[in-house]
Amino acid sequence: MPAELCELTVHIDTGRWSETVLDAVDLLVPDGKITALLGESGCGKSMAAAALTGSLPGSARITGQVHVDGEPVGGQHQWRRLRGGAVGLLPQAGVTAFRAEDTVGAQLRELEDRYRRWSFDRACAAARYPTELADLHPHQHSGGQIQRAALAAALLPEPRVLIADEPTASLDTGTAYGVWATLRRYADAGAAVLVITHDVPMLASARIADHIVLMRGGKVTATGRLTDLAALDDPYVRGFFQPSGH
Numbered sequence: 295m296p297a298e299l300c301e302l303t304v305h306i307d308t309g310r311w312s313e314t315v316l317d318a319v320d321l322l323v324p325d326g327k328i329t330a331l332l333g334e335s336g337c338g339k340s341m342a343a344a345a346l347t348g349s350l351p352g353s354a355r356i357t358g359q360v361h362v363d364g365e366p367v368g369g370q371h372q373w374r375r376l377r378g379g380a381v382g383l384l385p386q387a388g389v390t391a392f393r394a395e396d397t398v399g400a401q402l403r404e405l406e407d408r409y410r411r412w413s414f415d416r417a418c419a420a421a422r423y424p425t426e427l428a429d430l431h432p433h434q435h436s437g438g439q440i441q442r443a444a445l446a447a448a449l450l451p452e453p454r455v456l457i458a459d460e461p462t463a464s465l466d467t468g469t470a471y472g473v474w475a476t477l478r479r480y481a482d483a484g485a486a487v488l489v490i491t492h493d494v495p496m497l498a499s500a501r502i503a504d505h506i507v508l509m510r511g512g513k514v515t516a517t518g519r520l521t522d523l524a525a526l527d528d529p530y531v532r533g534f535f536q537p538s539g540h
């Protein structure tokens with residue numbers, strides 16, 4: 295089930311300041327592939343993730359369209375339905391995927407019961423979440439632990455579109471590799487997967503992503519395979535792929 299931003303512009307006006315956070319963005323997340331979304335901090339990656347999951351802030355003004363499965367999504371009612379299993383988001387701050395007052399285990403079991411897709415054990419193993427932590431509350435987890443719990447939560451409904459915002463940011467290299475391998479298998483099974491990441495060395499060494507989209511200042515500035523982008527003679531692009539400038 296592909297997801298796509300079509301000429302999407304998002305303007306946020308909080309009353310105290312206003313900013314165009316996405317500027318005519320075209321971004322396709324195709325079935326069976328991992329699309330990696332890269333770009334400098336604050337360039338709009340999480341906003342693109344929010345747009346693809348119908349979770350932009352209330353103050354956002356939008357032009358353009360978001361398509362899921364080839365159809366434009368037309369409002370919060372439709373988004374609520376899609377988020378009920380078809381489209382999943384792993385948020386950048388995993389703790390926000392959980393209620394503070396209940397244990398992580400209780401909340402994962404609740405998702406298992408509600409969707410009856412993946413089992414608790416399968417989701418935790420795939421996300422590399424240690425189940426012995428499940429009796430703890432969300433705030434009693436480390437950053438990397440709660441991020442893996444949030445990935446388990448995102449996998450339990452088995453969404454056909456999975457948007458993962460920095461799933462490996464707080465993980466050691468070995469665990470991060472395991473999470474990337476899970477995302478690879480998930481895409482290989484047919485899902486459309488978008489992964490926001492700053493982990494270019496992992497992308498380059500493991501060749502896990504099929505396609506790279508590079509953003510800057512709210513716009514998509516380059517797209518292609520990693521090897522194609524790494525060969526571009528643009529200082530911003532080069533800065534990502536050859537940080538030493540060589």
Ligand SMILES: Nc1ncnc2c1ncn2[C@@H]1O[C@H](COP(=O)(O)OP(=O)(O)OP(=O)(O)O)[C@@H](O)[C@H]1O
Pocket residue numbers: 306308313315333334335336337338339340341342351386
């Ligand atoms: N809830 C919000 N309300 C208003 N503006 C926001 C909100 N969240 C983010 N922004 C603004 O939107 C712009 C894009 O932010 P975004 O979170 O998409 O960046 P990012 O590329 O994901 O950065 P990072 O790599 O640091 O996570 C920033 O200028 C930020 O200040």
